[in-house]
Amino acid sequence: MKIILISDITKSSEDKAEIQSVFSGLDQVIELDRTAQGLRVDRVDIASVDLIIVNASKLVPEDLRTIASLTSSPPWPAIIYISETSTNDELLALMRAGVNDVINLPLNPAELKQAVDRIRFKHGASRPKTEGQVLAFLSSKGGAGATFLSSNIGYILATEYNQRVLLIDLHMQGGDAAFYLTNNTSSSSVAELAKHSDLDQMMLLTGSIEIEPNYFLLQAPDSPEKSAGLQASHIDNLIAIALKEFDFVIIDSPHILDGITIKALDRATTIFVITQPIMTYLRAVTNVLHLFNRLDYEPNKVRVVLNRMDEVGVLSIAKVEDSIQKKISTTIPNDFKNGVESVNLGLPITKIAFKSPISDALRAIAADITGRQTQAQVKTSWIKTLLGK
Template sequence: MKITAISSNDKQLFEIARILRERSQSDQVDVLPGLLEKLPRFESGSPDLLLVAQPLLNGDDLDRLETLSAQYPDMAVILACTQQTPDFLLQAMRAGVREVMPMPIDGNALQAAVRRIDDKRSYSTRALGKVLAFISCKGGSGATFLATNLGYALAAAESKKVALFDLNLQFGDASLFVSDQRPAASVASVAQQIHRLDASLLFSSMVQVTPNFHVLAAPDDPTQANDVHPEHVDALLRLARQHYDFVLLDIGRSLDAVSVRALDQADMIFPILQATLPYIRDGKRLLQVFRSLDYRKDKIHLIVNRHSNSGDIRLRDCEQAYGMDMYRTIPNHYEAAAASVNQGVPILQLQRTSPISKALQDLARTLAGDSASESRGWLSRILQRA
């Protein structure tokens, strides 16, 4: 975010700049010494946020701010001043000021105000990302492998911004499938700081697999799973949807309050099974749970992993058992998958010609295409009818 701060007090201006730069290293913070009336024209484009720190403001100052707000409607304004009367606050609001803060400025309050503006700006300027949840019908199904490698495919092959949250909170190891980096933080450590959650905190807590594929790891200590509550999932997904095209969830095997809250918010749920009787039986039980949760049938998309046309149980047998079509099959290529997992390298990077890689690329292409079609929205549909 591009921020410009103006104050006639040089010491105060230095402190404001320090607070703002501490919030996020990705923000561009410019400072202008002087009074509001000395504010120059924004020749190279207005900032996203204008912070005016001036002890006393008069009617001319508010008129000037109202003119600026009209000229630059996308620019948010924060005032820091000693005036805090209801009448002044009402006048400031009418002038287009987003927030009025008392002086001296409190650093935590300023960062919180900037975070609110940044969140609202992100929310209003981009389509919300889609949430895709992967859950095992039975242990060893390959759900983590598919979730992590699909995330890489969406990022590398389709140029999408992708986040993956490892919600297998007790025994998750999703980051190991695609990276050898040691996670700096986890879902649990972010949950412990949920009161200061913003894009900067989230980004800094994630493993950067590629510039546009990030993984938030499960905690190393299984007991820390108790630190993550359903409302934390709400906050994480609300923020991640604003900054990523796709948010992938590795749910794991268990169903509890946290995983159910995540599944509730998912746009698509992918139960992962294999074509064997134990998987089919447990998959049917899982679908019964989904029905009891009132999930729409079109939200559930079954994927058969390690599929082989020569298996004893055919794809048609699976579809008859579930009473629904299989959404996708992922071919069996054990050697390539094992090498990928053992080396912690995405299979598309390690063996691009593997049938697994091709199936994941095809799935990523389909999901990215569906997302692009939805983002065109109501205006495109109207124009198509015209």
């Protein structure tokens, strides 16, 4: 559901967090503060809102007029009013104005959740749709290849698996995922879009670059100052909206972690940590894995991808696994010529070298993610079986 939470300015962040705890991961939640002019519901597109929660210290008479105007003609959003214990007259006035539920303070989160779930049921949202997957790609150390891999896997999922894919470049400085796929640019960036209080799926599509009919890219800001004011909650809301539109949301994450990046990683179904068979990279990936352990990420949520693996290299897979104390999920061969040509041309590698070793390795990752193979892969597997290879 799309939920608007309007709080008195006296409410603490802890009070708001307690209310936020009852929402579903698929809910789109926009937080607003009460102004001197009242609830100011004109700040949002009410027609697209399912639920308004007013987080007040006590009943404000002006709110009754605002609520009554909202509920005077259908369709109107459901309304929950949170305030101190009200008199019977106040409760009756709220109900006559059109409030669905009144929750008394001190807040009981279980009581609020029941009220929200009742409204969710009425909106036909008691059984949320199957949620898409969030795939995060993170270099253990700068230059490991996370942007190249994330952008190309997104392309394969969209073009060979017919999945709707959004790639989000979460680098607030120097993000260059667009250069791996297209010469086109957008007037909007992830930072600018995420800060919109009325962000919706249409705005998200309009602000993204269309790489293919099923593949969209939300580019990084072209200057650091455009990310000023961006908060972790903004990114969380953006991902929640994207999941309503896309089968896969791919996060190209910076290797230096902050609150915004960690919020995106919290959302991820799978985190691919990209490293190389070089000791400086392996030391870095060990630090990343220790951090993820402190964040209580499940071990099967994190996969280590060994990029640019060369058969003549000094470090074998066994030595790498022994060094980082974790199994390698996938290896990407060091096909330098095709890899560099792909980057220099700004084209997906499957466009310039469809059968390159890198392309095959990326398809194997896509097959694992989706749980199925493309028709081309099935045909190749059948031929190998027929030839006894």
